[in-house]
Structures are given as structure tokens and as C-alpha cells.
Amino acid sequence: MMQDEQDPKTTEESSIASRPVSRRQFLKYAGLAGAAIGASGALGGILSACGGEEETTTTAAPGTTVAAGPTPPAQDKFVIGGARPISGMYAMFEQAHFGPAYKIWVDDMNAAGGINIAGKKLPVELKVYDDQSDLDTCMRLMTKLMEEDKVDWLLGPQSTAFLFAGAGLAQSRGYVLCSAEGGATTLEAEMAKGSLPLFFQFLNYSNHYQLPVFAEIMQELGAKTVSIVYLEDLHGIEYSSQAQLFFPSAGIEILSSTSIPFGIKDVSSIVKKWQGENPDVVCGFVYPEQYILVLQTMIQLDYNPKAYLAGPGGSTEVVYNVFQGAADGIMFEGAWSPKQSPAAQAYYEKFIAKVGDKANVDFWGPLIYGAELEFIQKCIEKAATLDHQKIAEVLRTAHFPTIMSDDMFMTAQILDRSCYAGQIGQWQNGYPQVIDPGAKRTAEIWYPKPTWKEAAKSSTSSTT
């Protein structure tokens, strides 16, 4: 404590009682009084605001509500808004995943004269802001799109965490939000509570139904043991914990489950551990940066499990090409194949034209996004209104054919399992094949997969 000063509290109290107030003191008290008035006003506000459970914002409902019969909206365009990662660490998703999909959608709608709302075709306009791959910025821009720009439709944000935050935000403003690159089991619990009636999940994920299908495939192949490496992020933690549920119930023993952080530079100890464990299958619930590192290490140590399941990015040809064909036989979370149907092939070609290079095409999300956006458009047109509550009702119950499925529909606000082109894929001679059990399988499974050396020699590495 400072020894050479008087106690200011004592001095102040006595001076107030006995002496005229100085200019300095007056200013202090005036400032405090002003602050107190402001604080009391604000306190009143917060108390009253705390009393209400719901948003009082009245700008929530976008567009016009049709009271009876389809009445065309007065507006002359349909504005689609989005806060997307044009820059930052997630920019690749905007460039090569959901980004091209929604741009193709808008191009197609405008080529057809616009979106048909109650008999009136409205040209579609895009209003997309850069969220810089930052959640704070993304939420602020989504709020701006809904409250200030009052867009007619909102695109889903990138990544599961953004989607989780965005779902609640859109719900509070009365906007429907459909998933883009994201989805996880934790959101199901919120939906089950009924707190997100305007949210719809299209992309597949761990328990919906990638890991159950993968467990079925392993059972079919007679695999008995698995070792797992996963990243300490939402995806990795989710998939590893879901594996703990689905693998043992399919009779597959998990020998080890090892977490790794972002930025890891050496996984040789993990690969050596697998060599000791000798599992039938290795699952890598990691992103391309770690996936490349893990595979390079396995190749260097000449460790060849019978099967390897790759996480996000394992489904893109650009990542496959890193290994010059040695990745043939790798399984991936996904999945679709251009030759599954003429519609899938046509969409694949359209996608290449949009992204400029076939190496940038992903065989997990794009077909789902294309079908999702087509489905959304049909639901909006069927609702014949821009009222999001009514559009949500149609989304919940409608059945429409799309490029991915002859009968696309939602079950409890999540795309039904039957609608997906596939859940698990495998690279075979540089070509993505769907290996789900049943009719969706496009090729027999390579099991055990070729060794790294065999695959590198035999691969032709060509998708087209």
C-alpha cells in the first residue's frame, strides 16, 4: 500500500459535509449522476427485457404472408443472403464445396426466369458477405442480413460450430435455416427438444448414417479390430465417440483411440503403435493436413492395414492426388459417384465448370447440396409464399424428386437416410465408388486394400 497518502474516503466524506464543492468534485458528481441515470434507465430496460422470454424484434418474418390462396408477392426480386467464408481458414469450403453449389442453383433459377412464387417469377439476387471464417463476424453478418437487409432466404453458414450458432440465431428471427457444410449429433438433441422448428439438416454425418453404415461394411468384410486417431475438434471428438457406440455393437473391437491436436508434425509413434496392435482397420477422423501426415508416415513405415477410413477431405480428388495413386483403396466419409445416375453425372460436370478443375470436386457434400437446394426451391414454390413458417411446414412434409433421389423428404427435420447417394466411398483407380451395402454400391469393395506400393503402381488416377 502507498504509505504517504491519506485515506481518500475519509477525506472525501468530511469535505462533502463541510466545504463548498470544487469544480473537479462537481464534475465527478455530475459524471456519476449521469452514469447513474444512464444505468438506471438501462437497468429498467434489462429488467423489462428479462421478463420476456422471446425476442421482441418485429423484423423477423421476411416477405409477405399469403392469407388465402396464392397471391404473388409485391416485390420484384428474390434476395438470397449468406455470411460465408470468402476469406480465412475455411475459404476452401466456399470455393469448392457449398459455394459452387449455391451459385449453380442461383444461375439455374435465373436461367429459368427466376423462382416461381404464386405464379410470379422473381429473378434471384445473391447478397453474400465474407465472414472471414470467424464465428463472431458470421453471426453479426447473419443478423444484418435478417434484420437490416431483410433477405428472403438465408444460406447456411460453413462448419458445424457456425451452423449450431446460426440455427438458434435464425430461429429467433423467424428464418428457416438449412445446413450447408456441417451437422452433428449434438444438434439432434436441440431439435428433439423442439427448440429449432425452423432448422433443417441435409448433410449426413457420424450417426446419420456414416458410422452405422461403416460398421455394417466392416461386419460384411469380417473385420474384427479397429484403431482410431482423431483430431481434438468437433468433428474428431464426435466421430470417435460415435465409433465407441457403433463399432462394439457390430462386434468390432476398438484397440486404441488416440487424439491429436491441430498442428501436429509427427505421428510416427501412433503409426508404430498400430503396427504393434495390428488392427484390421484404421480410422482417421482428421482433416487433410493431418490425413496427409498420417498417410505419409504409414507409407514411410510401410504399414498397411486392410482398410483405412479417411475423414473430411479424404473425399476430394485433390487430396487423393497428393499420393499419386497410392491412396487407392482408401475409404472415405461421403459419398457419391458421378456414374450413379445421369443426373449425378450432369451435376458433376456442372460443378467442374463452376470450380474450374475436377481435382477440386468433393465426393461427400456437393451432390447433397445440389439436391438440397433443388428441394428447397420446390418447397418454396409449393408453399407459394415467402412466409418462412409456411415454407417450413412444406419442408417438413414434402416429397420431391431431385438429382440425388427420386423421392427426397425429411424425417424429423433431418434428410431421410434413403435419400442419400451413399455414406461411405472408396477410391478405386482414382475413381470414387460408393461402397454402402445394398443397391447404392457402385463397385465391389477392395478388401484388403492394395498395399501402398501396389496401389501406386496400378492406379490410373482418372475420374472422367
Place this chain on the structure above:
Amino acid sequence: MNIKRLTPARWAASGLLLVVFIVLSLLPTLTQGYLVTLLTDILRYVVLTVGWMIFSGPTNYMSLATAAFYGVGFYIAAVFNGPLPFVAVIIIAGAVSFVMALVVGALTLRLRGVYFAIFTFALTLMVTSVVLEVERVVTGTRGRFVVTESTQTAYYAMLIVTIVTLVMAVLIRRSRYGLALQSIGQYEEAAAHSGINVVLTKVMVFAASAFVMGMAGAIIATRRTYIDPGIAFSLNTSFWPVLMALFGGMGNLVGPVIGAAVFTYLGELLLTRFPDLYMLIFGVVLILAIAFMPRGIVGLAEQVWGKIRGGRGAPA
């Protein structure tokens, strides 16, 4: 009351302050649009910047622990909002950040200069990793949903915290702690020799600044629905307040307030109007500001005002 000694400028400043607070208090009743959201965001940065300035301004200790204290507020809101009243959650968030800063400060405020800056930076990384690991082991997931509050509630809460922050900053600045901090900033050894308990002073003020940062975090978390360690402890939160304080000027409390407000609004404007040129323009503005406005916007304004007054008073 010695009102005669008040200059017109002081009267105007007091009146302006009062009007600003009244307008801000009434704002949600006048508009219900995006402006309230934007203002909440601006007030958030005012709290963080002034909170940072309370300690780092006079002492010249560059703290990069803002994100750690702010992020703790996020997690307190994620755990307690809903079961406990929102007001209690905000206070708990501030108190936990305060205690955390006390502990951290007591251990580290003997460090100086770049060592202190690096330590506070590392603290944020360490807290992020600890929370991530605890979540992974205990809850088996990475993030948490947060019980949300309405736009109005969050706005009023942030306005109150802003007022608390500003009043606290003024009181500290004018107290013996403020003088002690300035002494420490100018010559720490001399301050210690003159009888100031240097470590205690630094720790208490460091903890006080953490208190308001934690409260701000708790409020903003309720507008995010979902949080995870990467979101809660984003390193941007440590760097933005430093830039905002530099941009506004660190000579007095008005500088950080103006810096935070202009910086946030400018960022918003450029991001939405010039998305392709955003970073370029923002970078150029920052470089120009640092090169030609070493005392920030407020320093420049004072300089211009001084020239105008000097010009008026000059002989013809």
C-alpha cells in the same frame, strides 16, 4: 458548489455525456433493428478496450490475456445461464475472471516487458487447451449450447457493463491506484522505492480489468447460441482492443471509447460494402493511423483544435 469555475467546454462535455447515456438507454425503444445488435457489439469492444486500457495504458504492460478472461465469461454463461438469473451469471463471470486474474497476476506480474506480453499470450493458449481437454474428457464433446437472451436484454446488460467499466476507469485513474500505476509505468523501481506496493497495485488493477472482460464475455455468449474453446478464446479478442486503443489514442479514456466505436463501425462498413478490398483498406487505414496519428484520433483532434484556437488567438 463552485459552479462558476466550470468552463463552457466542461459544461458541454458533461451535458453531452448525459445525453449520450440517455439516448443509449432509450435506443431499443426507438429502434428494433440491426442497430441495436451493432451497438451491442460496439459496446462490447468499448468494454474490452477500456478494460485493457485500465491496466495496460498507464503501466505500459502489454497484456494479451483479454481473450482468456473474456472466454471464461463465455463458459460461465454456457454453464450457468438458464439455471441462474442472467444478472447473476454476468456477476459470476466477472468474479471468476477477477479471481483468475488475481492468481495469474500474483504469479506473473513480476515479469516485465516482452516477457509479460508473451506470458499473457501463452495464458490464453493454455486456457484454451485446458478447456478443450476438460470438455473432451468430461463431456465427450467440444462445444456447448448457451441459453440465449434477447437482443434487448443483451444490449442493456452490455450498456450497464460499459457504464460500470467507464466509471471504474475514471475512479481508478483519479485514485491513488491511478497515480501509482502511472508511477509504475514511468519508472517502476522509483515507484517501489517511494513506498508503492508495486505488485499489489498491479495485481488488483489487472484483476479489476479482467472483471469487466469476463462480464462482457458472459453477455456476448448469450447471443452466440453455441460456443467452443476456439470461439470463446479467439486470439482476435486479445489483439483488437490493443489496436482499437492505439487507433483512438491512449492519452485519456475518450480515446479507447472512440477507437473501439470507430474501429468496429469502420470494419463493419468495409466488410459489407467493399468485401474484396476490406483487408487492404483496413490495413492502409491502420498503417496511416499509426504513422501519422501516434496519439490516435483523439490526439489528432486535439492537435487540430489547438491549431484552430491558436489561429484565432494569433495577432492579425
